[in-house]
Amino acid sequence: MREGGVKSPNGQSSATAGKKKSAFSLKDVLPALVPEMTYEGMAVANGQDAGLAWESLVRGCLDRAERDKIRKALLDYCGQDTLAMVRLVEKLRISH
Numbered sequence: 001m002r003e004g005g006v007k008s009p010n011g012q013s014s015a016t017a018g019k020k021k022s023a024f025s026l027k028d029v030l031p032a033l034v035p036e037m038t039y040e041g042m043a044v045a046n047g048q049d050a051g052l053a054w055e056s057l058v059r060g061c062l063d064r065a066e067r068d069k070i071r072k073a074l075l076d077y078c079g080q081d082t083l084a085m086v087r088l089v090e091k092l093r094i095s096h
Helices: 026-033 047-059 064-095
Strands: none
């Protein structure tokens, strides 16, 4: 997560460790095709943030307020990802 965020013990998300970023990732394609959509300013703004936030929830070492904050941030991020996919499909259907 941004602003202090959630850290894994080794500093990396197991989902992204050792992987190269694809030029066809949602975060790369979205600005080109749907420039009005952005993840800027979101507490969880990318997959690595989401993985770390999820890990912190699963561990269960958070107080209720922090757990609720992280849960909301994850729901916002997942909602933005879903909407982004819908907008991309709509854009590709129109241009095809």
